[in-house]
Amino acid sequence: MKLWRVVAGVLAVGFIAAGVTPAWACACGGYLPDAQSRARAYGENALVQHDGGTEKITLSMAINGISKKAAWIMPVPAAAKVELGDDQLFYRLDRLTRPKIVYKKTYWPFRDLGIMRNSRGLAGEAAPGSGVNVRQQMVLGPFAVARLTGSTGTAVTDWLRTNGYVVPATLAANLTPYLTEKWEIVAVKLAPKRDGESLSGATPPLRLTFASQRIVYPMRLSKGATTSQTVTVYVAAEHRVDATKLPDASVKPELLFAGRVEDAALTTPANFLTAYTATYSEPGRITDDFTFAPSATDAEYQRVEVVTTNDGFWSTVGVLFGGLLLIGVGAAVIARVLVRRSRLS
Template identity: 80%
Template sequence: MRLWRVLAGMLAVGFIAAGVTPAWACACGGYLPDAQSRARAYGENALVRYDAGTEQITLSMAINGSSKKAAWIMPVPAAAKVELGDTALFNRLDHMTRPKVVVRKTYWPFRNLGIMAGGGDTAGAAAPGSGVNVREQMVLGPFQVARLGGSTGSAVTDWLRTNGYVVPAGLAANLTPYLSENWEIVAVKLAPRTDGDTMTGATPPLRLTFASDRIVYPMRLSKGASTAQTVTVYVASAHRVDATKLPDADVQPELLYAGRIQDDAMAAPADFLTAYTVTYRDPSKITGDFTFDRAATDDEFQRIEYVTRNDGLLSTIGVLFGVVLLIGVGAAVIARVLVRRSSTGRPGRPTDIV
């Protein structure tokens, strides 16, 4: 069965003073913090689970610095159910996909000399006249969520601007391809629970569930980012998947892991996890979206990390004593053979008795 997935992109937008337009910086579009902060989003973690035409995406953004308010905009290909995600999910995923550690020993004084180390490392409700349909509004924990339909990119950005979002130049043009395909726009405001608090680190995960017959990671929104962006995508499905279309043909994603796993969030049949990571150092070169499809095989893959461990002086003394002992035993054997040869004139045979 042909397997496609659609991974929704993410555009983070902050609340700032009127007329102030900071640079975009997010893995899938932009992060605009409030006017008093210098926070920027530099990466994104996403789990995509797909089973029988239903896709579920859980997203979390990594923030460098802090801000009092922020927002996301996420295009999805069909009406979405929006929920809070599991806050421990990405810690579990990181643990599952870590490299296998292989320890290689060395002994003083050979520390860090590469001696005895083996081979090299491998890695393995519509606003009147606006052209926007507000389909649903809700509050989920720290999130205020609005599901929007729109006729054009400019109509959606006008709605965002009217409702307190700062709209970067180019956003309307980047949204237009998705709206022309009747995608839904999920606008999410995020603010701390307590006045005066700030947000930093990773944002709370948000989970969206919708119908889909393929997956497209809408990276076209990332063209507006002004700094390098890192995206890590975990795809849970019935089989291993390949990245079959790249946002930037010159930037290849790195395979982190492929294999069957056991986790409630990725229960069978969507229990084969494939993980990729990629960094776009020049987001302006992004021209398309990511797509994933079933791989030719379900071969498993895990990176290997080699660790060289020195056992210290005491272990070295033991090793050297063993070496000396072996040398001594060998010397004694050789000496005995030589004595016997000198006494008989024939190697390895005792003296004849007359």
């Protein structure tokens, strides 16, 4: 499958056509399929790496369906370098942060009675157009990339429309807080080599590198989402991190993993990986970005999954027979002792 076929599903900055309401992806950007498709983004994975004053965000979205047009917008706090990421990155991170499996045995008489039943997730202990400055335009693999700054959300969305992005009605308002804070906007759209081809599935990762004194993962654009979204954020830094600001204060992210790991993408000493996941069933409640700060300690954490196996009927019979035999032997010994004592007395 061609690389850009896999990507189309991730990127879409919008469309308003024939009254169709677009669906936004969670976290930094928005996925909006073309009007003829029913593709939707339902989640994303992101690796946030912070070392000194430099941050890297590598992002991949999960797409359900097929889209012939795709685009994506990501705000970042400073000028960004944009590159393609490692296709195998999130596969490796998933393996590194999986739960530890603990096996326990049960026996036939107690099977399905709730006794010794397994527990899951037990703890083991986050240009053209007035008012727009186009800093860079380039073609990167299957993507056409533009780096922009703008005076207003309307100025930026007007530029996007003029340059082939079909923009949802809510985008200008959702961009305004970032533009007020002088953030840069990275706009990405699919640049297929042949007409009529489409994309689906997980998108190839894109990596953005920029200056930042704090660890931040932009989320405020996601308030335009119309469906439930799940985001998993892996933070690689010198120490374990806590989520100090949440996109929606009522949604507490689940800690998946914390510990030092070895991976080609992570350099020492910024190889302490902390992983969080969160699901936003009401994206409209999102009002802030994720920010992370060092934890008080580098305490490691790994989930534990207990898997119960059953040894079956004959193993159970053997266990029961052995138990009865031991009881019988014990009873015989006690009887002999009592008889001996009665004779002596």
